[in-house]
Amino acid sequence: MTMNSRQRFLGTTQQHAYVHLREMILSGVYTGGQKVNPAKVAEELGVSRMPVREALRQLDSEGLVTIRPNRGAVVTALTAADVLEIFDMRAVLEGLAVRCALPLLTGEDIEELEDRRRRMDRVRAESKRWISRHDEFHDFLCVQSGRPRLTAEIARLRASVQPYLQMYIASHPSPEMTGFEHDGLMELVRERDEARAEEFMREHIMSAAHGVIEYLEHLENERDVGAAMPAAGSTAEAA
Amino acid sequence: MTMNSRQRFLGTTQQHAYVHLREMILSGVYTGGQKVNPAKVAEELGVSRMPVREALRQLDSEGLVTIRPNRGAVVTALTAADVLEIFDMRAVLEGLAVRCALPLLTGEDIEELEDRRRRMDRVRAESKRWISRHDEFHDFLCVQSGRPRLTAEIARLRASVQPYLQMYIASHPSPEMTGFEHDGLMELVRERDEARAEEFMREHIMSAAHGVIEYLEHLENERDVGAAMPAAGSTAEAA
DNA sequence: AAATCAAAAAGTGGATACAATTATACTTAT
DNA sequence: ATAAGTATAATTGTATCCACTTTTTGATTT
The missing domain is CATH 1.20.120.530 (GntR ligand-binding domain-like)
Structure with missing residues (x-):
């Protein structure tokens, strides 16, 4: 059931994490202001925290999340x-x-x-x-x-x-x-x-x-x- | 002389790598089309490859470098x-x-x-x-x-x-x-x-x-x- | 001599381990 | 009771290690 979707995914693990997080945010599952716990996301996807971190960094550049040094990432909340x-x-x-x-x-x-x-x-x-x-x-x-x-x-x-x-x-x-x-x-x-x-x-x-x-x-x-x-x-x- | 500039830098190592690479690209030291070797950059800065990788990912999102999976990063060359x-x-x-x-x-x-x-x-x-x-x-x-x-x-x-x-x-x-x-x-x-x-x-x-x-x-x-x-x-x- | 293939070297991606920082819970003093 | 301070837990950041991919080199064949 929680069968690791990484298996079926083609491409790098980082891309997988990126696509996953992006979908979650765009579809509204992760709502604005919400903290993102990289460890949890990593476990859900059956990968390590590293590719999740890189995906978050990318999403930050694109404005979908906001990373504050040493304080984690939150889904960007727009006014x-x-x-x-x-x-x-x-x-x-x-x-x-x-x-x-x-x-x-x-x-x-x-x-x-x-x-x-x-x-x-x-x-x-x-x-x-x-x-x-x-x-x-x-x-x-x-x-x-x-x-x-x-x-x-x-x-x-x-x-x-x-x-x-x-x-x-x-x-x-x-x-x-x-x-x-x-x-x-x-x-x-x-x-x-x-x-x-x-x-x-x-x-x-x-x-x-x-x-x-x-x-x-x-x-x-x-x-x-x-x-x-x-x-x-x-x-x-x-x- | 090659005294580790990381010491003087405030903030995370990733930010340091980001600022460094960005300066190198914008000032024209790294010219368009050139490959970026993360290991070399890491050694120059006296840090590990990981923060350099994250910096490159961010620069990729901003369009300054282009990362191709498994093939490394090159400085973006504009036509x-x-x-x-x-x-x-x-x-x-x-x-x-x-x-x-x-x-x-x-x-x-x-x-x-x-x-x-x-x-x-x-x-x-x-x-x-x-x-x-x-x-x-x-x-x-x-x-x-x-x-x-x-x-x-x-x-x-x-x-x-x-x-x-x-x-x-x-x-x-x-x-x-x-x-x-x-x-x-x-x-x-x-x-x-x-x-x-x-x-x-x-x-x-x-x-x-x-x-x-x-x-x-x-x-x-x-x-x-x-x-x-x-x-x-x-x-x-x-x- | 050119082309092809094999093997080695270099480089990239990801996971685990460790260090540093921040958040939380609990205590203690006012 | 509240506030400050401290200890502890949780989380984030970095480094090292290993696996896998690409590139390079050199040998072999045509």
């Missing part, structure tokens, strides 16, 4: 401000990506893009699948820019907010995804209007961001008033 | 296309940074910025010092955006092309740095014109990029013709 910052960065970078991709897109590419947009629309009701196809749509466009570093960076930023996006979605059952925006984008793509497509992409991403950010601000406010006067209730009780 | 990609990313991100900083800047901040611009201009002739002060000017503006992740990412991108910038500078003795552009930026900052300041910053960064990129393309062409027909010269000689 609403952090999430805003990340979306802002993604917005300008993905704007750049469309701008670069536009002159390189063949008619075939545009057809494929249109296809993906339709596939996305088809599952508008199921938020999880829609998100996944939405990501694929965006990713396809990024890849067509012929800029691997840009594409990777955008993917990294997208991943780092993923758990928060999922929380938001979970708390807003069936928010009827706004797919129509992509029609506007497709139109600008066909017209090969670089400037307007870039601008449109920026606005599109930030409009998606607002929901998540407001949700997180709401949570933070709730938590703050709760933490600021924890004595209020008990004082009343005592009195 | 002209890579450098263009990085400058493009920096341009849009730093555009975002000014836009965010503008509404937050106090009169004092603007004075300080102006001060830095003057200090930069004062050493226009000495390219090394000018570069350094130029970076500080840009960094100050980034910090004022109140976006730590954005600031860090921009710094990372700037660092990754630093060796190439230095090569370019070295091969173009005293290119009479174009400081005047910053006057235009300062004007837009004072007017608090977010949109135009963002656009200006983008263009400013890309104009700085062109020199480096052309230089690298030139080098690549030279290398390519040299490699494509290495017999050409010797054939002529033989004939």
Whole structure:
């Protein structure tokens, strides 16, 4: 049962640990602020602490965990401000990506893009699948820019907010995804209007961001008033 | 003489190794494509291979070295296309940074910025010092955006092309740095014109990029013709 | 002389062992 | 009762050791 999954895994043990931890964080099993015990993780995977440490170091560089010297690693907890910052960065970078991709897109590419947009629309009701196809749509466009570093960076930023996006979605059952925006984008793509497509992409991403950010601000406010006067209730009780 | 510099270094051995390797790469002592021998580095620093390995893993995540499983680490060698990609990313991100900083800047901040611009201009002739002060000017503006992740990412991108910038500078003795552009930026900052300041910053960064990129393309062409027909010269000689 | 293969050397990845640091629990004093 | 201090446990950081992979070298064959 706890049969060592290392056996089936191809590649180095470090990669195995990296993939495992990353999945755990992105899927929300390890939640923000939580300490990561390397010894436990190592035992779970049936490996030593060393490859786990290296995986954590890598995840730290990518922003998913935060290592403090001699004090261990914690899963990075993002504030609403952090999430805003990340979306802002993604917005300008993905704007750049469309701008670069536009002159390189063949008619075939545009057809494929249109296809993906339709596939996305088809599952508008199921938020999880829609998100996944939405990501694929965006990713396809990024890849067509012929800029691997840009594409990777955008993917990294997208991943780092993923758990928060999922929380938001979970708390807003069936928010009827706004797919129509992509029609506007497709139109600008066909017209090969670089400037307007870039601008449109920026606005599109930030409009998606607002929901998540407001949700997180709401949570933070709730938590703050709760933490600021924890004595209020008990004082009343005592009195 | 080879007195173990670890003694004087505060912090973990891993940090020591990281700082050391980073300096070596950024200063150009380790040049692009070169293999890094962890055992040698470890001995030089008077530490074991383990912290060196972790430092390399981190540098890999940051793009300064490339680790291939079972085949060691090499200093990342960037092509002209890579450098263009990085400058493009920096341009849009730093555009975002000014836009965010503008509404937050106090009169004092603007004075300080102006001060830095003057200090930069004062050493226009000495390219090394000018570069350094130029970076500080840009960094100050980034910090004022109140976006730590954005600031860090921009710094990372700037660092990754630093060796190439230095090569370019070295091969173009005293290119009479174009400081005047910053006057235009300062004007837009004072007017608090977010949109135009963002656009200006983008263009400013890309104009700085062109020199480096052309230089690298030139080098690549030279290398390519040299490699494509290495017999050409010797054939002529033989004939 | 060039190509192929085998064996050795070098190098990388991972595990265990040990040292140093931080966190926790317990005591003691105010 | 609370706070400070100390002892102990837990965790983190580093080094050494071993196994496995890649690279190099040299011998052999065509």
